[in-house]
Amino acid sequence: MPSFTPEETQAILLSLQVAGVATLAMLPFGVALAWMLARRDFWGKTLLNGLVHLPLVLPPVVTGYLLLVGFGRRGFAGAFFEQCCGLVFSFRWTGAALAAAVMGLPLMVRAIRLTIEAIDSRLESAAATLGANPFRIFFTVTLPLAAPGLIAGSILAFAKALGEFGATITFVSSIPGETQTIALAIYGLTQVPGGEEALWRLAAVSIVISLAALAASEVMARRLSQRVAGFA
């Protein structure tokens, strides 16, 4: 068992916190966007789809800069959130979570959208003929049947959030104990002489966390899809 310095422990816990909060916070948005893209036709659908996927193809530093402009204390959205709920993003761990969420959202939406599209939409029609309104159909038919996709999408987004670097460092910088996640700490260690040993410890930790997340998603997705298909 390797022993970690307090700074390393802090970075590891912060990473888990940032990635966990980012994943949970984006889940409702991810599900809503995936459902809209899979099941609804509306004006501007292509545009919305493009916007969701933009962070996937944009240089992360650009995403980070846009977040800084929009969600910084003087940014339009930043000022709004500070006034309404005292929520500050810039140079806080919440900002790191926001950056991670924005970067992870396309992966999550993609995974959930694919499962929703794979659900026979006539099951939803059958529910409607039984008197279920769209709200009830969504929560009693669509969502339970999409559960494997929700799990897969969440794990993907969590893993992406753990490794997020470019947008985070641009938006909230690398402040130990506040915004310095494992990825940022590793980058910092590459910049100082004699940091190799600590670097390897942190690298090992990210490998272990990522593998565990992937394994967990495999197991859960398999169990869920069996239950959803009615075999368990």
Added chain:
Amino acid sequence: MIEAAIRLTRTGFGLDVSFTAGAGVTALFGPSGSGKTTILNAIAGLEHPGQGRVAVEGTVYFDSQKRIDVPPHRRNIGYVFQDALLFPHLSVAQNLRYGLRGDGTSFDGTVALLGLEHLLERRPAKLSGGERQRVAIGRALLSEPRLLLMDEPLASLDIERKHDILPYVERLRDRFGIPILYVSHAVDEVARLADRVIVIEGGRISAMGPPETALAPHLHGDETRFDRVSVLTGHAGSYDEAYGLTPLIHEAGRITIAGKLEENRKTRIVIRARDVTLATTAPRNLSVRTALTGKITAIERDEEPAAIVAVALAGGQELAAAATRKAIDEMKLAVGDQVWCLIKAVSIDARWLTSG
């Protein structure tokens, strides 16, 4: 009463029908792709016709002129789909309760009616095709619909399972007062269940009426002569236990049925034109027991080797017989001639006639 007028166009397909249907079973009968399912979907609100009107018992669900389009979940129309469409993640009991209306007192009765008691805890994946279809029927019934739509509920089942389900559908028809719109392309099924038949061909109504006339030989029809059928109605006589036969009493003669029928029960049979043999004298020394008398009303012939002879039986019902042109010429058959129509008892599948 159901009023439906539906007009819509899709690429390569147009539908333009208008009909009313009352209590009992109204069958929408026709070949695959003729638009039957689209009609059901439009009535349920799952498809939106360009023009038309749908009303059930005076409540308007759709009216293109008045811009009324009630969403499906507020129409209270039950729908039994061809492939059941049970919710795979829910148990049979949860499926049945999904649309439960009222105080739920109908639950146990419906479960018993459909023989589902031992299946309640199971998941749909572990049901047979026939069981799935029974659950689907129960699920629709428990939502206490004002109208029940059934889209080929037996089509995906093998012949034995069909005969398991048919009695349940008959019980629905006889015990609940719900009007049923029943889509099918199987003539035996329609003849057994339907009180009224609407024949749909190429998105249009080509015939309407009781099964005996709507399914009867329409000499203008374009189905192949090989598949031409007639529907006759009679009352079952007493069962001959020694031979296992029941006579069906008809004005034109006794029709021998291989099997047991409930005595005095009004029974419809489907007779394929290819199973009818014509004779110009009363037959003797033949193994066929059934000989119905009638007069030839029309002969449909062209370049094909086979022709169709339409016979008006004593009592008025019409029977189509297929024969070769050569036979017709050699027997010098002509419109107005008196003939005997011979039907082999074994050509009538009694399983379609008896109820549970």
